[in-house]
Amino acid sequence: MTQTVLVLNGPNLNLLGTREPEIYGNETLDDIAERLENLARTLDLTVDLRQSNHEGHLVDWLHEAQARDARGVILNAGAFTHTSVALHDAIKAVRTPVLEVHLSNPHTREAFRHHSYVGMAAKGTIAGFGALSYELALRAIAQLQTKVAP
Numbered sequence: 001m002t003q004t005v006l007v008l009n010g011p012n013l014n015l016l017g018t019r020e021p022e023i024y025g026n027e028t029l030d031d032i033a034e035r036l037e038n039l040a041r042t043l044d045l046t047v048d049l050r051q052s053n054h055e056g057h058l059v060d061w062l063h064e065a066q067a068r069d070a071r072g073v074i075l076n077a078g079a080f081t082h083t084s085v086a087l088h089d090a091i092k093a094v095r096t097p098v099l100e101v102h103l104s105n106p107h108t109r110e111a112f113r114h115h116s117y118v119g120m121a122a123k124g125t126i127a128g129f130g131a132l133s134y135e136l137a138l139r140a141i142a143q144l145q146t147k148v149a150p
């Protein structure tokens with residue numbers, strides 16, 4: 001049976017395409033969803049892409065990923081990356097592998113972006129490749145073992 005990868009996007013990522021395009025590019029979240037759906041088909045996976053500006057929604061969706069036995073989670077937590085102990089704890093609380101993704105490379109930007117609560121708990125991080133970061137993460141999840149020991 002085809003397994004699902006949840007692609008979770010945090011605050012302000014609904015504005016992709018118009019938001020600081022010199023940093024985040026011109027592609028919208030819908031464009032990224034289309035790219036991922038095309039790639040997922042070739043990998044025998046299904047993607048379920050969501051966005052919320054609310055931290056608790058992202059926590060709930062991480063729990064849901066485990067409950068529905070998702071193959072993995074691609075998480076671009078936006079600014080919550082740098083602030084959210086709740087997301088850090090949620091990633092650690094679930095067995096589902098979570099990959100941290102960013103369009104930009106936070107390490108080349110302001111100092112407050114250099115710390116990642118998400119990255120401290122995630123299986124790995126892909127950052128700095130624009131929309132391609134998401135596709136690389138999907139390829140990585142496709143190659144991971146289905147279950148990782150807690």
Ligand code: DQA
Pocket residue numbers: 011012013076077078079080081101102103104105106113
């Ligand atoms: C981002 C990087 C974060 O620092 C920022 O707050 C975002 C987007 C990225 O994809 O490059 O909202 O996660």
